[in-house]
Amino acid sequence: xxxxxxxxxxxxxxxxxxxxxxxxxxxxxxxxxxxxxxxxxxxxxxxxxxxxxxxxxxxxxxxxxxxxxxxxxxxxxxxxxxxxxxxxxxxxxxxxxxxxxxxxxxxxxxxxxxxxxxxxxxxxxxxxxxxxxxxxxxxxxxxxxxxxxxxxxxxxxxxxxxxxxxxxxxxxxxxxxxxxxxxxxxxxxxxxxxxxxxxxxxxxxxxxxxxxxxxxxxxxxxxxxxxxxxxxxxxxxxxxxxxxxxxxxxxxxxxxxxxxxxxxxxxxxxxxxxxxxxxxxxxxxxxxxxxxxxxxxxxxxxxxxxxxxxxxxxxxxxxxxxxxxxxxxxxxxxxxxxxxxxxxxxxxxxxxxxxxxxxxxxxxxxxxxxxxxxxxxxxxxxxxxxxxxxxxxxxxxxxxxxxxxxxxxxxxxxxxxxxxxxxxxxxxxxxxxxxxxxxxxxxxxxxx
RNA sequence: GGAGAGGUGGCAGAGCGGUCGAAUGCGGCGGUCUUGAAAACCGCUGAUACGCAAGUAUCCGUGGGUUCGAAUCCCACCCUCUCCGCCA
Numbered sequence: 001x002x003x004x005x006x007x008x009x010x011x012x013x014x015x016x017x018x019x020x021x022x023x024x025x026x027x028x029x030x031x032x033x034x035x036x037x038x039x040x041x042x043x044x045x046x047x048x049x050x051x052x053x054x055x056x057x058x059x060x061x062x063x064x065x066x067x068x069x070x071x072x073x074x075x076x077x078x079x080x081x082x083x084x085x086x087x088x089x090x091x092x093x094x095x096x097x098x099x100x101x102x103x104x105x106x107x108x109x110x111x112x113x114x115x116x117x118x119x120x121x122x123x124x125x126x127x128x129x130x131x132x133x134x135x136x137x138x139x140x141x142x143x144x145x146x147x148x149x150x151x152x153x154x155x156x157x158x159x160x161x162x163x164x165x166x167x168x169x170x171x172x173x174x175x176x177x178x179x180x181x182x183x184x185x186x187x188x189x190x191x192x193x194x195x196x197x198x199x200x201x202x203x204x205x206x207x208x209x210x211x212x213x214x215x216x217x218x219x220x221x222x223x224x225x226x227x228x229x230x231x232x233x234x235x236x237x238x239x240x241x242x243x244x245x246x247x248x249x250x251x252x253x254x255x256x257x258x259x260x261x262x263x264x265x266x267x268x269x270x271x272x273x274x275x276x277x278x279x280x281x282x283x284x285x286x287x288x289x290x291x292x293x294x295x296x297x298x299x300x301x302x303x304x305x306x307x308x309x310x311x312x313x314x315x316x317x318x319x320x321x322x323x324x325x326x327x328x329x330x331x332x333x334x335x336x337x338x339x340x341x342x343x344x345x346x347x348x349x350x351x352x353x354x355x356x357x358x359x360x361x362x363x364x365x366x367x368x369x370x371x372x373x374x375x376x377x378x379x380x381x382x383x384x385x386x387x388x389x390x391x392x393x394x395x396x397x398x399x400x401x402x403x404x405x406x407x408x409x410x411x412x413x414x415x416x417x418x419x420x421x422x423x424x425x426x427x428x429x430x431x432x433x434x435x436x437x438x439x440x441x442x443x444x445x446x447x448x
Numbered sequence: 449g450g451a452g453a454g455g456u457g458g459c460a461g462a463g464c465g466g467u468c469g470a471a472u473g474c475g476g477c478g479g480u481c482u483u484g485a486a487a488a489c490c491g492c493u494g495a496u497a498c499g500c501a502a503g504u505a506u507c508c509g510u511g512g513g514u515u516c517g518a519a520u521c522c523c524a525c526c527c528u529c530u531c532c533g534c535c536a
Contacts, residue, residue, distance in 0.1 A: 043498050047505045057517040061466035075516085082516040395477065395493075
């Protein structure tokens with residue numbers, strides 16, 4: 001993943017400021033620029049020697065065809081010239097390889113500059129741009145309780161955290177998950193399993209039937225080239241499970257296989273925008289996260305997610321981010337879950353994003369906001385790395401596309417929010433209206 | 449897993465170690481003709497890097513090697529297809 005040399009040459013000031021805003025080292029920009037100057041010198045020099053060698057070889061061919069003695073002095077002179085040029089080519093190429101490796105190393109350490117409307121700063125600079133729904137309290141009166149239809153007879157009741165709700169319902173089996181795979185690999189059982197499958201189906205149905213996405217069911221593993229394409233290698237290599245023996249990586253998100261679908265392709269302008277929705281299980285090692293959110297299913301090694309992936313014309317990507325974020329919000333609204341939308345600041349949004357919104361859903365049982373979606377515009381940053389281009393008009397020069405992606409939505413935390421929002425005083429959980437056709441019922445009852 | 453065949457431009461498909469970035473056909477674009485379209489005919493039609501430009505260089509699955517010179521020869525790897533085996 002890199003800002004690319006053309007951008008650096010034309011717009012060094014912006015890239016330099018972008019690095020500062022994200023808390024990265026801006027001097028790398030100048031180092032890269034200097035290395036690039038040397039690279040171009042070497043390129044010109046090498047090309048000159050190659051032209052020399054080509055000319056000598058060509059002359060040899062012509063002379064022989066004209067009847068010259070292949071072992072004669074004329075040919076010998078040309079051979080010597082060609083060989084000499086070859087030696088210089090070898091020397092130049094060696095230095096060139098060194099310089100290019102240096103440039104690559106520098107470029108991957110220069111972040112994508114944030115869009116101008118992104119607040120500069122850290123966590124304190126994040127802006128809540130929207131809120132939706134009622135932020136339910138943990139303790140509330142029995143009468144008029146929201147999200148439950150318990151009899152109104154005074155008193156109050158206390159919402160349980162989702163793991164306790166699930167426990168009573170018998171829909172998670174975290175212990176056995178730990179036994180068969182390890183801690184952080186949850187087992188869903190009974191209606192818990194059905195709920196998972198229902199959410200996945202409903203998300204995909206809304207995206208494919210209403211939002212115009214093409215549904216994709218990709219592999220759950222990718223090769224090294226794909227992991228490199230979206231920047232998991234080298235940035236987030238520690239996050240991935242690796243099947244070393246077969247050189248395969250378990251996908252940490254559907255973004256990886258789906259964005260790589262068009263790697264090294266030149267798309268026809270008329271195909272754009274391309275909008276995909278895909279479900280995959282997501283595998284994350286979460287190294288170093290032990291002890292944090294380990295209760296329940298908030299932070300696990302395997303979870304399920306439907307991801308939206310967009311390939312857009314450059315001029316359309318800013319608007320596409322708003323649209324895509326709206327698609328994720330629509331799902332939360334129809335599930336009846338309170339949420340807020342955060343515009344992430346320069347230092348909070350990550351290295352490769354130009355602009356990012358996080359969607360956080362309210363979990364009243366634990367009284368916390370849970371991140372359930374992250375919607376980002378990468379502009380041409382990923383496209384450059386993966387060489388995804390498009391021809392604006394037939395016969396025109398290919399240009400880099402803009403890529404975006406966003407969760408729509410991540411399951412485990414949505415499930416937690418549903419269990420905490422829709423629980424009733426008797427321990428049962430009401431099923432959100434939109435999911436009832438999928439589960440074929442309107443309640444998850446407490447087992448007798 | 450075993451045996452065989454093959455990977456060349458958007459597609460199909462040629463290509464003796466030099467004159468091959470690559471014949472030919474199809475497709476696409478432009479033009480002639482036509483009221484319009486089709487047909488026919490003519491021309492154009494890959495990507496990337498460097499360069500103000502002229503232009504130069506690189507790319508025939510990938511990576512090495514031989515050679516003054518490799519799409520063409522050698523080695524390794526990857527992928528596809530066919531048959532056999534195995535299998536949800």
